[in-house]
Amino acid sequence: MPKTKLENVVFTLVMAFVMVYGMICYNISLNIGGCTNQVFLMAFHELIIMWPIAVFLELFVVGRIAPILAFSFMKPTDRPQFITYAFSFCICSLMCPIMSLIATCLFKDPSLETYAQTWALNLPAAFLLQFVVAGPLVRFLFRLVFRRGGKN
Numbered sequence: 001m002p003k004t005k006l007e008n009v010v011f012t013l014v015m016a017f018v019m020v021y022g023m024i025c026y027n028i029s030l031n032i033g034g035c036t037n038q039v040f041l042m043a044f045h046e047l048i049i050m051w052p053i054a055v056f057l058e059l060f061v062v063g064r065i066a067p068i069l070a071f072s073f074m075k076p077t078d079r080p081q082f083i084t085y086a087f088s089f090c091i092c093s094l095m096c097p098i099m100s101l102i103a104t105c106l107f108k109d110p111s112l113e114t115y116a117q118t119w120a121l122n123l124p125a126a127f128l129l130q131f132v133v134a135g136p137l138v139r140f141l142f143r144l145v146f147r148r149g150g151k152n
Contacts, residue, residue, distance in 0.1 A: 066090040
C-alpha cells in the first residue's frame, strides 16, 4: 500500500484508470446489449472525462472519508490484508453512487429512475471488479514498482 504522497497519487491514478475503464466498458456493454471488441475502443471517449473526475474524488474527497469509515468497524491491530479490504469496500461504496450519478448526468437521461438503475447495476459490478480484478492487479503492479526492503 502507498506510504508517501507520490505513491498515493501513482496508486490512485492506476487504480482509478482500471476501475473507470472497466466500469465504462461494462456500462457500454449494457447499453448496446453485449460486449464486442468495439466496446473497448468506445470506452476511451468517456474515459478521458471520467478518469480525472475519479482521481480528483479519490484524492480529495473519498480517500479522506474511507479510512474514517473503515476504522469505524476495523481496528488498527487487525490484519493488514483485512484493513486493505475494508478500505476497498468503503471506497467502492462511496465512489460507485457518486460516479454513477456523474455518468448518468453526463451520458444518460438525467432522471432519478435512470440514476437508481445505473447505481443498482453498477454496485455489484464495481465490487466484483475491485475485489477480483483491479485490486489484486494494481496492488501487484504497485509492489513491483515500489519495492521496499524487507517484507512487502
